[in-house]
Amino acid sequence: xxxxxxxxxxxxxxxxxxxxxxxxxxxxxxxxxxxxxxxxxxxxxxxxxxxxxxxxxxxxxxxxxxxxxxxxxxxxxxxxxxxxxxxxxxxxxxxxxxxxxxxxxxxxxxxxxxxxxxxxxxxxxxxxxxxxxxxxxxxxxxxxxxxxxxxxxxxxxxxxxxxxxxxxxxxxxxxxxxxxxxxxxxxxxxxxxxxxxxxxxxx
Amino acid sequence: xxxxxxxxxxxxxxxxxxxxxxxxxxxxxxxxxxxxxxxxxxxxxxxxxxxxxxxxxxxxxxxxxxxxxxxxxxxxxxxxxxxxxxxxxxxxxxxxxxxxxxx
Numbered sequence: 312x313x314x315x316x317x318x319x320x321x322x323x324x325x326x327x328x329x330x331x332x333x334x335x336x337x338x339x340x341x342x343x344x345x346x347x348x349x350x351x352x353x354x355x356x357x358x359x360x361x362x363x364x365x366x367x368x369x370x371x372x373x374x375x376x377x378x379x380x381x382x383x384x385x386x387x388x389x390x391x392x393x394x395x396x397x398x399x400x401x402x403x404x405x406x407x408x409x410x411x412x413x414x415x416x417x418x419x420x421x422x423x424x425x426x427x428x429x430x431x432x433x434x435x436x437x438x439x440x441x442x443x444x445x446x447x448x449x450x451x452x453x454x455x456x457x458x459x460x461x462x463x464x465x466x467x468x469x470x471x472x473x474x475x476x477x478x479x480x481x482x483x484x485x486x487x488x489x490x491x492x493x494x495x496x497x498x499x500x501x502x503x504x505x506x507x508x509x510x511x512x513x514x
Numbered sequence: 515x516x517x518x519x520x521x522x523x524x525x526x527x528x529x530x531x532x533x534x535x536x537x538x539x540x541x542x543x544x545x546x547x548x549x550x551x552x553x554x555x556x557x558x559x560x561x562x563x564x565x566x567x568x569x570x571x572x573x574x575x576x577x578x579x580x581x582x583x584x585x586x587x588x589x590x591x592x593x594x595x596x597x598x599x600x601x602x603x604x605x606x607x608x609x610x611x612x613x614x615x616x617x
Contacts, residue, residue, distance in 0.1 A: 327525050331525075331532070334529055335532060337536065337549070338535055338539070338545070338548075346545060347548065350551065357555050360562075364565075365566050366565070366573070369562060369576050369579050369583075373558075373583065376583050377555075381590045385548060387594075391598060392607050394607065396606065396608070399608075407538070407539060408539055412535060415532070418534070419531045422523075422524075423524055426520050426524055434568050436570050436571050437570065440571055441570065441573060444573055444576060448577055451573075466584070469588075470589070470592050473592050474594075475595075477592070478599060
């Protein structure tokens, strides 16, 4: 085992431990902000594993999109729904937790058995035949993956418009609310403006 | 001793199972979305692993992964907008309270 292989296997071991530890922190910690920052740790560790698997462009895209956009969006949402409440105790909740843990462990055992038994048709071609993954990905995007590429742009447009429509606030002045004409109320959201956090809700 | 395909697949399977546990057991709706992102990352890890060991010539697995990242980002945006709308109307994000469709 030369130095390069040793370095790769040690890095993979460290990154794998980081992935599992931060993922357990995301689902188990009671503080949601800690979970959100550990989620960024998950994304960064997975990006490191991508680099070890010769996927350098996807690793960069993962950091840009997931850590830079999705994680920041999740943190914004946490700040906007930051209600300091202790969730009411649901009786016998431990049954659900134990059952889910058993199902998860069973699924993991099944998948591990399947992974270790299956004779994977490993390719004998060296990964070094792709001299630039970005060029190869771009060639795929414009030849055989052209339709999914265009549909992905339509999907992003739909998601952007949809998220804006769902999350916006429409302020309806009090005078218009007594008007029951269906032609004008069809396109307005019947939502009263709420006070921002910190002011007790008098309703 | 090199990185084997089985190591990557087992790591992705464990990440997926952790995501399932978080998805079912979270009271906080934002944590549910974070668990969904964990599951999607597990799938991406699988795809990249297969692309590296089974298809190193034309890395179709990496192209698929980029599409999954795109869809996951779009879905996170819309999901968080829905959580925001629910919070405005119900003043809570406790998943136990979202039971209007319960029989």
